[in-house]
Amino acid sequence: EVLLVQSGAEVKMPGESLKISCGASGYRFTSYWIAWVRQVPGKGLEWMGSIYPGDSDTRYSPSFRGRVTISAAKSSSAASLQWSALKASDTAYYYCARMDYTSSWKNVDYLGQGTLVTVSS
Amino acid sequence: QTVVTQEPSLTVSPGGTVTLTCGSSTGGVSRGSFANWFQQKPGQAPRPLIYSTVNRHSWTPSRISGSLLGDKAVLTLSGVQPEDEAEYYCLLYFGDTFVFGPGTKLTVL
Numbered sequence: 308e309v310l311l312v313q314s315g316a317e318v319k320m321p322g323e324s325l326k327i328s329c330g331a332s333g334y335r336f337t338s339y340w341i342a343w344v345r346q347v348p349g350k351g352l353e354w355m356g357s358i359y360p361g362d363s364d365t366r367y368s369p370s371f372r373g374r375v376t377i378s379a380a381k382s383s384s385a386a387s388l389q390w391s392a393l394k395a396s397d398t399a400y401y402y403c404a405r406m407d408y409t410s411s412w413k414n415v416d417y418l419g420q421g422t423l424v425t426v427s428s
Numbered sequence: 429q430t431v432v433t434q435e436p437s438l439t440v441s442p443g444g445t446v447t448l449t450c451g452s453s454t455g456g457v458s459r460g461s462f463a464n465w466f467q468q469k470p471g472q473a474p475r476p477l478i479y480s481t482v483n484r485h486s487w488t489p490s491r492i493s494g495s496l497l498g499d500k501a502v503l504t505l506s507g508v509q510p511e512d513e514a515e516y517y518c519l520l521y522f523g524d525t526f527v528f529g530p531g532t533k534l535t536v537l
Contacts, residue, residue: 415464416476
């Protein structure tokens with residue numbers, strides 16, 4: 308069974324750093340992309356970027372490039388999303404998602420349960 | 429800045445059929461846009477329904493289908509049930525990145 312289990316909710320102050328994680332199980336971690344999706348409460352979904360753990364190829368949406376860092380650890384089958392200095396506007400739910408990406412198809416098939424990040428002074 | 433378009437809201441009667449569309453500000457949607465569709469209910473994570481335009485996931489009911497119509501990706505729900513009331517999002521591929529549409533709120537009434 309494919310499972311993506313995300314780390315728990317976080318409450319941080321503006322300017323603090325944060326790293327949230329997404330643990331994968333039930334499949335070969337290095338063979339699928341992991342993407343991150345943001346959802347501000349009450350708003351729509353936003354694609355942040357993705358990483359291929361097999362070779363660490365990482366691609367960012369223009370809106371998020373330079374604002375977050377996506378990484379993956381093959382040894383622990385976990386992907387991470389990291390901020391160096393949070394802003395109140397980073398308050399949102401963050402979902403990780405597995406994606407099968409080839410020249411013939413793009414298939415987002417499993418998502419984590421989401422991590423709520425609250426940034427407030 | 430690429431913009432993906434969807435109807436803000438639609439209403440359908442139980443047992444009816446409804447079509448949701450997904451377009452692009454940069455031109456027509458094609459097979460190469462690899463449209464994915466998601467359903468999201470309040471308080472839940474998005475649930476994938478369709479990938480690469482027409483393919484259902486193993487958990488997607490056969491009454492839900494994806495296609496292309498003109499220059500848009502389309503999600504069709506037939507025999508709509510009350511539990512289909514939800515927000516529906518499309519996701520399109522643009523080279524190295526993907527963009528979500530703003531979502532369609534589907535009301536079953």
